[in-house]
Amino acid sequence: MRFSPTYLPFIPFIEVVVAMQYLAFVRPVILRLCLLGVFGASTFVCAGELVYETDIRPILKTHCFHCHGEDRDLSGGLDLRLRRMMVSGGDSGPAIVPGDSESSLLIDYVESGMMPPKEEEHLPPEDVTRIRQWIDQGAKIRDLEPEENPEPGEFLISSVERAHWAYQSIQRPDVPQSEYSNPIDAFVSRKLAEHQLEFSEIADKVTLIRRVTFDLTGLVPTPEEVANFVNDPAEDAYEQLLERLLASPHYGERWGRHWLDAAGYADSEGYNDKDILRNDAWHYRDYVINSFNADKPWDEMIVEQIAGDELVQATSANAVALANKDESAREKLIATGYLRMAPDGTGSSPMDANLAQNQTITETIKIVTSSLLATTVACAECHHHRFDPIPQDDFYRLRALFAPVYNTQKWLQPKSRQVAVLSAEDQQKAAEIEAEAKPISDAYNKRLMEVVDLIFERTMESVPEADQEVARTAYQTVKADRTPEQTALLEEKYPMLGLLSRNTVHLFLERYEDGPELKKSYEDLSKKANEIRATKPQPDYLRVAYEVAGQVPETFVFYRGDLNSPIGDPVTPGGLSLFKHGSKPTVQPTEADPAGESLSKLATSGRRLEYAKSLVNGSHPLVSRVLVNRFWHHHFGRGIVDTTGDFGTQGNPPSHPELLDWLASEFMNQGWSLKQFHRLVMTSRTYRQSSKQRPTAMAVDAENRYLWRMPVQRREAESIRDAILFVSGQLNLEMYGPPVPVSTNAGGVLTVGGGKISEDRRELKRTVYIQVRRTEPVAMLQAFDAPSMEPNCERRVVSTVATQSLALLNSDFVLQQAEAFAKRIGKELGENGSPSDQVTAVWNHAYSRTPSPAEMEAATAYLSSQAAHFENQKQKQPDELALASLCQILFSSNEFLYLD
Incomplete structure (x- = not known):
């Protein structure tokens, strides 16, 4: 049976060992020879003169x-x-x-x-x-060197650093002349020709539908979908397939998950072992999924995430009202959850509260700059960047942008930043319930005051007649307005009168025989009003970023990053000084904006809004490049720049620089539309080619840097779990909502729902809806490289380790889904389904194809031997158990875990 990959090169272990031993011996010898000049100076170090x-x-x-x-x-x-x-x-x-x-x-x-x-x-x-x-x-x-020497501590950017490819403005190159109509193919084919390479053949239709269905939705195509596509004679059948998948709501779940990695999405606060849960973060996750499905332009999406509150002029004073009144404002507020994804331990009673606050701001800057700029700005928190032209001042200029949200002088802990909201329907329902409760509540207040007045009169009986009028006047005077004489009268001479109020009357009632009856007369009304109000819909809480009205704190550079050592004058808020738009955001009305949208007219500082707009105005050299490279990475398993989170001098250069710039320019020209980007990429010959190896091409480009074939890719952790559930027929496709909790099962392993399935089957929802806890990852997802958000994930590691095989062999989840898969096949085939029918059915569901004759022979023999084994063990339904065992093997196979 074909359960091992045919596409991975096989290198005998002994050859690897011999090669390593050879290099260990030869390398020092070569180095010594070079140092002695045996090979000549130009051979070692560098050819030609050094500068x-x-x-x-x-x-x-x-x-x-x-x-x-x-x-x-x-x-x-x-x-x-x-x-x-x-x-x-x-x-x-x-x-x-x-x-x-x-x-x-x-x-x-x-x-x-x-x-x-x-x-x-x-x-x-x-x-x-x-x-x-x-x-x-x-x-x-x-x-030529500058005329004046720089001062000590002054940051000096060299001409070479300024000339770094990623810092140049995006210029749209001409598309090379080519036989291919898709510009991507024109650029790639030219690079291939430079290395005497050519495209592989186009993949077969089964491979293509499996590839694009996984790529766009993260799921497996059904046997019916495969058959329909394979048998569709239309010339545009492939394009129609793409459009159907792009319109699927599951597209947003798949591609939204990619961005959630970069944004550092988590359902817990992290920072320390307490790892307090965030019950309000999921709204941001749903915002991302919705935005991807709606193909929201990325320039809009970036502005909303960085400054959605400023777009609707929301502050601490009006955020709740805006969120409940205006659905559009609510969405933009939810988008700012992007700025609240960093670990935040300030609500967990940290040992050093100031340090925890500072860390939250630093991690927020890391997320923004790594996800949108692919720049390691955080290295400049303590000193000038060691490698890239980023002075320490730049880090604090960026920090000043976010200071009005994260004000360390008047810090707001996570729960203090929440916005409570009700839907329009729930608001109407709440209003109706309040209308029902209010008359009863009014009756309660009236009756309570009647009882207070009664007790007052009874208490006055002990006051001498000569003082009664004065005492009555003092009692009826508002406490803040009482004269010193009145205060002394009630607190010193007649303290019982001074103590009597609606809040203390119950204590007085204990002295009277009719006290219990009087107390019951108003408490029954209160209880009834509270019971009615308890039926009101409960609000959702949104995790948002907003400024506290009127608070714009100053930001200083911290000497060597020490938050207790501010130095110099306050910094000017802005972006990276390397770029022209890194200067101070203007707060003056302009000719193009005379009406009042200028920053000076905003209720907020306007800092983040101006910065966000500068990122997407078309002149920033990084943002569009970084985004299209990230998208390309998710299609091909590696970006044109394979260091997706580092476009700096320590990152790798692009394999196809002109293609990267053309895509960045085209992305902006197409309205920052990701779905249009998908159409362009996925209709290219580059994307549709086979993944099969060719020895001649391997000899030239073993790493496939020049894309002479489609890279083979392993599914991500979430997609593996989703695919298993989908094939077994158990996947709950309900979208959105609070995260599905995770907890430890009976064996102490952290699993979804503790391994139990509730009546609403929420534990079987797609993995994007599973609770993400920073300190407690789900065991199976962790085995397949689900990221740890510290603070975010720029590029997932793809490992091959023993724990993956062990999880697929021993996990209760996999065993349960293998049994469910077997039952599904049994139900589909009925009692007359033969072993060969069963094998064909499981192959179609899991692999989207029929088994080969050799696979059929091996699989039916396996079913027979396993059924005999279970029968000898006196197991019930040995045939179904045998089929479940085969299903588990398919779940563990490379053909299921990898995509050609």
Whole structure:
């Protein structure tokens, strides 16, 4: 039976061991020969002359600048950021002598290990050799250096850093001349031709419907859907298939999950072991799913998520009213849940509340900048970025954007940020119930005050007649308006009168024989009114971000990230200074906006709204590139830039740079529509080609970087669970709503619903609706690399480990679904279904195809032997148990877990 993959290359273990032993021996020898000059200087390190900007500066920036240039306290008086400053040197003299590395102090220090002082930061030998070679060649520079030397601590961006591919404005390249009508194919085929490669053949129709159904919905096509597509003679049958899947509500569940990874979605607060549950986060998850299904333009979606509250001018003062009154405003408020996804331990009584607050803000910035900019900005919290041109000030400029939401001076804990809402229908119902309860409540208040008045008169009987009028006047005067004499009279002379009120009358009633009866006369009314009000619909609570009206705190740079060490003047809010739009958001009306939507007219600070608009105005070099690369990654299993969360200098360059820019430009031109992007990608030859290996192509491009075939991809954890439920016929397709709880089962393993199925079958809903707990992941999902949101997930790891096989073999969930699958097949075939009929049916459901003759022979033999085994064990229904065993094997097979 074909249960092992045919597409994975087989390398005998002994060959791997021999190769590793060979490299372990040969590599040091080669290195020593290179250092001795046996192969020539140009062979080792670099061909041609070295220059400071590209060859030396990155080394010094990583290892040395933090003490020698970028810190306000210049160590040894030496600044290494410019060649002439190295020549002039510091307290000990010149750092370099051009043309003479032997006389250069820099070489002495780095070669001896004296600098950097920490052993783990010492320069690798190859870097020392590179610096030595550069000095001996004359310490050349490529570009003119600035006329003035930078001040210590001042951030200096080099021309090379400014020229980094990701920081250039997006220019729409011309589509190459090609035989292919789809521009994607034109770009990819040109790259293939450069390497003497060509596309693979187009995949067969069964493979295609299986691929696109999984890709767009995360589910398996039904046998009926496969048959209809395979037998459809229409030329546009494939395009019709795509449109049907794009219109499916399950599309949003599948693709929304991708964005929830990047946004750091979780149903718990994280931060510490308490990991308090978030019962209000799911509205944001549903917003994302809805937005994907509606194909909401991404420029709108980004603005809503960063500044939805500012779009509707919501603050702490009016957010609840807006959310209950205006459905559109409610949606935009829910969108700001994106800014509330970071771990937030401030409600769990942390040991250091200030540290917890600071961490929440930092993690929020990480999520925003990694998901939208693919930039590791958080590295600049404590110091200038070691690798990318991001000064420390930039981190705090970004922080200032979010400071009005996360005000550390007047911090709001998670529950204090909630917005309670009722649907229009529930609001009407609540109003009707209140109308019924109010007359009873009014009667209660009237009767209660009658009893208070009665007790007052009885108490007055003990007051001398001469003081009664004065006492009565004092009692009837509002407490805040009483004179000192009246206060003294009630508190000192007649304290019983001073104590009597509607809140204390029950204590007085205990003194009277008719007290219980009087108490019952008003309490019965109160109880009845409360019983009626208890039937009111309960509100939902939204997890939103909004500003507290009138609070715009100042933001300071923290020295080395220490929140107790603010330095300098308040920073100006804004984005990355590397880009032109990183400057201070304008608050002045413009000619294009004379009516009053300018920031100066907003009830909020307007900071996030202006920043969000700058991200999607078409001029930002990163946002569109990052998004289309992320989308491409989810289609092909790897992005054009495979470091999807890092477009900086430490990330990998794009494999198809012109294609990336064309897609980024086209995405914006098409109204930031993701569904249009899907149509473009999925109708390309690049996407529709076979995944089969070709030895000649493998020899040229084993990693398939140039896309000569469709990559084979393993299903994600959620899709594996959903596919098992779908094939077994048990998947509950109900959408939206509160998360399905997770808990430990009898064996102590964390599972969905603790392994139990409730009457409404919510535990069988799609995995996107399963509770996501930061410190307690569901065991089976964790085995298949479900991400841990710390604070978010830029790209999932795809591992192959023993726990995956163990989960598929021993998990109660898998065993139960295998039994359900077997029962489904038995029900479909009836009593007359033969073993071969059963095998054909399970193959069609699980693999979307019929078994081969060899598979049929092996599977029917397996059914026979298993049935005999169960019969010998005196098991009931041995044939059904045998079929369930076969179903479990299919669930565990590579053909089920991987997609061609």
